[in-house]
Amino acid sequence: MSPFKWLPVVDPDECNGCGACLDACTPDCLEIDDTAVVLARPDACGSDEHCIAPCPVEAIRMAWIPCAGDPAVGRWLADRESGVPAGAPGA
Numbered sequence: 001m002s003p004f005k006w007l008p009v010v011d012p013d014e015c016n017g018c019g020a021c022l023d024a025c026t027p028d029c030l031e032i033d034d035t036a037v038v039l040a041r042p043d044a045c046g047s048d049e050h051c052i053a054p055c056p057v058e059a060i061r062m063a064w065i066p067c068a069g070d071p072a073v074g075r076w077l078a079d080r081e082s083g084v085p086a087g088a089p090g091a
């Protein structure tokens with residue numbers, strides 16, 4: 001089973017493409033695809049939530065998403081129900 005990573009999720013119906021979240025994301029994880037923002041590089045996301053507050057229409061929220069990648073980058077859970085961090089003994 002994949003571990004879960006704390007990642008931004010954008011509602012494409014709410015996003016107006018203003019770009020404020022892109023400016024806030026130091027590792028450049030976000031891109032504008034057509035008219036809405038998408039998380040183009042989840043591997044590089046530090047799970048720091050810096051993209052959330054700048055959004056003027058609250059189109060972004062954070063969620064635990066099944067994901068593969070480097071557990072040293074961002075926040076991870078091996079088990080979303082029990083809150084066991086990825087890499088914990090027995091996880």
Ligand code: SF4
Nearest residue numbers: 025045046048049051
């Ligand atoms: S949580 Fe941080 S690193 Fe991830 S997309 Fe948002 S600003 Fe970028």
Ligand code: SF4
Nearest residue numbers: 015016018019021055
């Ligand atoms: S800040 Fe919000 S409205 Fe603006 S591009 Fe990002 S998700 Fe879309």
